Amino acid sequence: xxPATIRLWDPLIRLFHVSVAGVFVANYFFTEEGxxxxxxxxxxxxxxLAARLIWGFVGTRSARWTDFWPTRTRLQAHLGLVLKGxxxxxxxxxxxxxxxxxxxxxxxxxxxxxxxxxxxxxxxWGVDWPLTLHGWVADGLAALVALHVxxxxxxxxxxxxxxxxxxxxxxxxxxxxxx
Numbered sequence: 001x002x003p004a005t006i007r008l009w010d011p012l013i014r015l016f017h018v019s020v021a022g023v024f025v026a027n028y029f030f031t032e033e034g035x036x037x038x039x040x041x042x043x044x045x046x047x048x049l050a051a052r053l054i055w056g057f058v059g060t061r062s063a064r065w066t067d068f069w070p071t072r073t074r075l076q077a078h079l080g081l082v083l084k085g086x087x088x089x090x091x092x093x094x095x096x097x098x099x100x101x102x103x104x105x106x107x108x109x110x111x112x113x114x115x116x117x118x119x120x121x122x123x124x125w126g127v128d129w130p131l132t133l134h135g136w137v138a139d140g141l142a143a144l145v146a147l148h149v150x151x152x153x154x155x156x157x158x159x160x161x162x163x164x165x166x167x168x169x170x171x172x173x174x175x176x177x178x179x
Contacts, residue, residue: 070102
């Protein structure tokens with residue numbers, strides 16, 4: 001029998017995820033800093049980031065900041081279970097997942113700001129720090145993305161549920177179907 005599912009991730013969340021992931025791959029691996037594609041894809045990612053920030057206040061329940069904000073208590077409970085090798089099942093973002101997501105969003109914002117400043121080098125009297133910062137943050141974001149993908153795969157095994165697929169379909173196994 002097929003397990004019961006619920007719709008969890010709304011279309012805006014899924015489009016944000018796919019769009020920002022696509023821009024990251026394109027800009028990190030296939031474009032050069034400063035070329036037109038790199039710049040415009042960066043602005044596109046920043047526009048999605050702005051939409052996601054707003055959606056965190058007015059969107060669906062699982063998209064709202066209040067639903068998954070990684071408080072100290074939530075993080076300690078989640079980390080305690082992880083360290084014991086036990087699964088932590090929660091509809092929506094887990095506390096550690098939310099923390100990584102917020103760090104990735106901060107990195108995207110920093111990339112957008114530093115990229116903009118790199119375009120305005122003359123206004124900054126020719127300083128190099130925006131370029132240096134941009135490179136460091138891009139590499140840091142690559143590490144966070146790798147951690148995010150690895151954690152999603154590991155949690156999928158622990159939970160016996162395909163979490164990456166749920167971000168594509170928007171559906172998760174219903175809570176009553178926990179194993």
